[in-house]
Amino acid sequence: MARVLEFKSVEKVFNKVESYENVGLEIQKIAKNIANEELDKKIYEILFKMGFRAEHKGTQFIKECIEISTKEKQENLKIIYDELAELEEKSSYTIKADIQGAVNKMWLYANKEKVRKFLRLGEYESPSPKCVISMVRYYVEQ
Numbered sequence: 001m002a003r004v005l006e007f008k009s010v011e012k013v014f015n016k017v018e019s020y021e022n023v024g025l026e027i028q029k030i031a032k033n034i035a036n037e038e039l040d041k042k043i044y045e046i047l048f049k050m051g052f053r054a055e056h057k058g059t060q061f062i063k064e065c066i067e068i069s070t071k072e073k074q075e076n077l078k079i080i081y082d083e084l085a086e087l088e089e090k091s092s093y094t095i096k097a098d099i100q101g102a103v104n105k106m107w108l109y110a111n112k113e114k115v116r117k118f119l120r121l122g123e124y125e126s127p128s129p130k131c132v133i134s135m136v137r138y139y140v141e142q
Helices: 009-013 020-050 057-072 077-088 092-109 112-119 129-140
Strands: none
Touching (some): 020 112, 020 129, 057 077, 057 092, 057 129, 077 092, 077 129, 092 112
16 A cells, blocks of 8 residues: 555545546556556566666666567567667667667676576577567566
8 A cells, every 4th residue: 555655646546526437547557557667676676687787778778678578478679679769769770789788788797607597598608689688578477
């Protein structure tokens, strides 16, 4: 209940002039907002464990790709990049380059053994954006 009270729309939900239909819709919105916050936290938690930095734009794009992939059950990375590019008003190429940059930077400073195990990579493999996005999505959905 404490989480519900954080939302400004709670006053509107419990306002006695609202119809029951509107109360139900508002409660659904609040529940969706809470679920989205939890999804954000879970994705960032996993990314940070691997060594991604929050301030890197590519990390934010990876998070958004995972959200799109999770919510829309979309696996095609090109479609996800295109959707994100449209949302961000950037080119798909820019999104892809920023994500690749984040993966490269993470890999440069990461505990490679730990990341390989986490992403289920072979001994000589290095992570790709597709691998990172699909595996983080897998862990988020667990």
